[in-house]
Amino acid sequence: MAYKRILLKLSGEALMGDRQYGIDPTRLAEYASEIQKIVEKGIEVAIVIGGGNIFRGVSGASNGMDRVQGDYMGMLATVINGLALQSALEDAGLQTRLLTAIKMEQIAEPFIKRRAVRHLEKGRVVIFGGGTGNPYFTTDTAAVLRAIEIDADVILKGTRVDGIYTSDPEKNKDASKFDSITYKDVMNKGLKVMDMTAFALSQENNLPIVVFDMNTKGNLEKVISGENIGTIVDK
Ligand code: UDP
Numbered sequence: 001m002a003y004k005r006i007l008l009k010l011s012g013e014a015l016m017g018d019r020q021y022g023i024d025p026t027r028l029a030e031y032a033s034e035i036q037k038i039v040e041k042g043i044e045v046a047i048v049i050g051g052g053n054i055f056r057g058v059s060g061a062s063n064g065m066d067r068v069q070g071d072y073m074g075m076l077a078t079v080i081n082g083l084a085l086q087s088a089l090e091d092a093g094l095q096t097r098l099l100t101a102i103k104m105e106q107i108a109e110p111f112i113k114r115r116a117v118r119h120l121e122k123g124r125v126v127i128f129g130g131g132t133g134n135p136y137f138t139t140d141t142a143a144v145l146r147a148i149e150i151d152a153d154v155i156l157k158g159t160r161v162d163g164i165y166t167s168d169p170e171k172n173k174d175a176s177k178f179d180s181i182t183y184k185d186v187m188n189k190g191l192k193v194m195d196m197t198a199f200a201l202s203q204e205n206n207l208p209i210v211v212f213d214m215n216t217k218g219n220l221e222k223v224i225s226g227e228n229i230g231t232i233v234d235k
Pocket of ligand 1: 010011012013049050051052053055056057058070071072073074075077078130131132133134135136137138139140141142
């Protein structure tokens with residue numbers, strides 16, 4: 001295995017499947033089964049999930065809503081997704097804990113670093129909900145922050161695209177994919193891997209990022225075993 005402890009970042013939009021909004025139970029079950037396969041192999045798995053399928057602070061603000069208010073709504077959306085994912089993972093037979101950046105103790109444990117690490121050591125899948133707990137941040141930043149805190153070996157960004165391209169492959173046919181790229185080149189070429197805050201935090205702490213297609217069955221397992229099917233960003 002290439003990694004022992006990973007942080008998997010899933011966007012909220014990924015949970016929509018073919019829907020326009022909300023959560024697709026089939027997609028959720030597929031993800032749970034992919035995750036179960038790597039937990040069985042002894043990989044310690046922490047997950048940060050986005051909320052974009054339910055609410056984004058920026059879109060609220062563009063419709064006249066107070067940005068901070070909207071961001072809190074977005075953070076709550078990530079908790080909703082976290083609860084859904086927790087259910088699906090438990091249906092797949094896994095032990096899980098949901099830890100939130102904002103206290104809501106009837107629903108989840110508050111995030112405490114040592115507790116998170118202990119859960120991982122015991123083989124529980126840890127889901128981090130509520131982003132960073134602060135407005136003006138994203139779940140990408142939360143993912144990098146938590147990955148560093150729990151000393152994860154890598155952050156795996158599961159997307160619907162199979163890596164980082166010279167330009168958007170959904171818009172440009174001639175775009176070509178990088179197998180690997182340095183943090184510096186990502187910056188110099190102006191490529192978009194994560195938002196700037198998340199990316200800078202990852203670079204400063206030498207946390208490698210793997211971008212891969214999470215929607216193809218077996219891909220997560222391949223990444224874990226060291227197969228280079230996506231793009232790895234490293235120093
Ligand atoms: N959010 C926030 N602080 C955080 C993480 C998230 O305010 O630390 C809010 C923000 O409004 C964001 C929303 O939660 O738009 C959903 O998160 P994100 O857009 O990162 O989700 P994704 O795009 O991954 O689905």
